Amino acid sequence: MPQDPHPPYLSPEYKSTVLRAPARPFVAPKLDPEAVELVDPVYGHTPVGELDHDLTRQHPGEPLGERIIVTGRLLDSDGKPVRRALIEVWQANAAGRYAHPGDQHPAPLDPNFTGAGRCLTDDEGRYRFVTIKPGAYPWRNHHNAWRPAHIHFSVFGTQFTQRLITQMYFPGDPLFPYDPIMQSVRDPEARERMVARFDLDTTEPEWALGYQWDIVIRGEA
Amino acid sequence: MPSLPLTPSQTVGPFFAHALPFPEGPYAVPEDHPGAILLHGHVYDGNGDPVPDALLEICQPGGIFGRCETDKDGRYHFRAARPETYISLLIFARGLLRPLWTRIYLDGDDPFLTSVDADRRATLIARPEPDGSYRFDVRLQGEGETVFLAI
Numbered sequence: 273m274p275q276d277p278h279p280p281y282l283s284p285e286y287k288s289t290v291l292r293a294p295a296r297p298f299v300a301p302k303l304d305p306e307a308v309e310l311v312d313p314v315y316g317h318t319p320v321g322e323l324d325h326d327l328t329r330q331h332p333g334e335p336l337g338e339r340i341i342v343t344g345r346l347l348d349s350d351g352k353p354v355r356r357a358l359i360e361v362w363q364a365n366a367a368g369r370y371a372h373p374g375d376q377h378p379a380p381l382d383p384n385f386t387g388a389g390r391c392l393t394d395d396e397g398r399y400r401f402v403t404i405k406p407g408a409y410p411w412r413n414h415h416n417a418w419r420p421a422h423i424h425f426s427v428f429g430t431q432f433t434q435r436l437i438t439q440m441y442f443p444g445d446p447l448f449p450y451d452p453i454m455q456s457v458r459d460p461e462a463r464e465r466m467v468a469r470f471d472l473d474t475t476e477p478e479w480a481l482g483y484q485w486d487i488v489i490r491g492e493a
Numbered sequence: 494m495p496s497l498p499l500t501p502s503q504t505v506g507p508f509f510a511h512a513l514p515f516p517e518g519p520y521a522v523p524e525d526h527p528g529a530i531l532l533h534g535h536v537y538d539g540n541g542d543p544v545p546d547a548l549l550e551i552c553q554p555g556g557i558f559g560r561c562e563t564d565k566d567g568r569y570h571f572r573a574a575r576p577e578t579y580i581s582l583l584i585f586a587r588g589l590l591r592p593l594w595t596r597i598y599l600d601g602d603d604p605f606l607t608s609v610d611a612d613r614r615a616t617l618i619a620r621p622e623p624d625g626s627y628r629f630d631v632r633l634q635g636e637g638e639t640v641f642l643a644i
Contacts, residue, residue, distance in 0.1 A: 278502040279590040286504075288588030292633045298643040301596075308581040309594065309644060314556030318515075343613045347586050350496050360514030370508040374546075388512035424506060425494070426513060432552040433644055435592065437585055439503040456590050457501040465500055485494040 279456035286452040287359040287413050301432075303493055310431045315358050325391035327361075327403040335385035337404030338367025339480040342440070342468065345397040346427060350491040354395025355433075359487075360426040361401055367405030368421075377410055402480065408447060419456065420447035427487055434489045441467045441487070442483070452487055501568070502591035507546045515561045520572045521551055521559030528575035530596065531626035532619060535567045536584070543596035544569025547615030548571075551597075578603065579617075584631060594642040597629050613640050 281293035299435025303309060322330050328339060339367075342361075346354040364370045364387060367379040371386050385404065406420050406421045422439040429435065441454065448454055448463075457463045505513075522529050532551075536544040544567045553574050560567040570604040573580055578581040598606060598618045606614050616639045619627035631639050 277499050281590060283590055286590070288504075289590060290588075291542075292544070292586060294578070294593065294638055294641050295539070295634050296638045296640075297507040298641050300611055300643040303644070306598075307574075308552060308554060308579060309642075311552050311554055311581070312556055313550075313552045313558035315558055347497060349499055351497055357580075360512060362509060364508075371511050374507055375512075385509060424509065424512070426504075426505075432581055432583065433594075435550070435583060436500065436502060437505050437592065438500055453504060453590070457503075462498065462501050465498065466503070479604035487500045490499060 277457065277459055277462035277486060279458070281330075283456040285454065286456055295433065298343050306381055309433050312430045313432050315428065320358070320390055320392050325389055325399075325401050327363075327385065327387060327389045327401065329402075330386055331384040333384040335365065335380075335382050335404050337385075337407075339402070340405050341400065341402055341476065341482045342423065342485060343362065343398065343400040343474060343482070344485040345467075346393045346399060346487050346489070347397055348429065348434070348489055348491045352491075353393070353395070354429055354489065355393060355395050355429070356467065357393045357397070358390060358428045359399050360388075361389045361403075363406040364409055364421075365404065366404050366407050366465045368409035375409070379407070379409065405442065405481075408445075409458050413452060418447055418450070420445040422450050425487065427489060429489050429492070431492055433493060436487070438487070438491050439466060440485050443467055443470055496579040500529055504587060504590050505548055505585040507587040509548060510562060510571065512562065515600040518560035519570050521553065521557050522572055522574050523537065524572070526572075526574060528533050530575050530599075531570065532573055532580070533568065533626060533631060534619075534629040534631065535569060536569065536586070536631045537633065541635070544586055547584055550583045551583075554581070575599070579605075582629075582631075586633075589633075593633070594644045595631070596638055596642070609640055613638075616640050
């Protein structure tokens, strides 16, 4: 088994964990082959549309901001590509504002950007999104708290136990050392695995910057 | 086989409502599914306050899957198949850096349940309501904390 790189539930620098992290011991069930946790969940939503992966084409006009391509592979820890798996993403717009009523900070909404997309991986586990680079945004965790730019990723494997929600960050962001969510991952190498790599080969001339980011989920039980 | 290092988990955050929930998400089985049950409850934090920004997912044999976000009162609901054993429940929320797994049982007759401390066992058993539905509350922390699974 690979080492568990995940953050602890209680990470007091991220204040919302203080009342939400369980305090009692967890119980380890024996997962026999019939365990419901090993079922492959069938996502019942409408089929993924051809343009669902392109967050810049969901409205009549083009969103403002730096157009980017984010692509990579979904693998399990055995190195196997996870095929035909659903990946959902969501993010703030270029000004750092979410199209969510809970985000009321004084940055403009973009009528041409909702910031939600999804796609299925191909036979090599590859996914690809076209979007705009999200902005940093302030939050109220502590004085002068700002989240580094990030894209939320929600990933399915072939067993419910493989379910993962995480965040992808952009290389060289000066906010990394100040962000208690990113820093909740204690191992620096594990933090680095949440940071995409700028890639000139993925970049398309006169059109969009390219980033590569592979996601590794636990292997099948 | 190579063993690749895993991508760490991060919180779902507070702003997923425009991306993850979908209208038919809570209805994991159709209304006419034989023995379908309605399941509902609240999610509470360590102060006993409702958690209005959690995302719950259920999974059952045959690939049955449901997804529901909590409302401003911390309430969720599902229509699910009557479980032969239990319903697997996964909880994401702002303030949860990694998700929580638990199980929803309709009665207490199961080897796993008997392996859980008697004083905490009831947190895994849904309570029948007069209207035929089942109530299952999730307490993330403190008094009556739900039993979560090391998975």
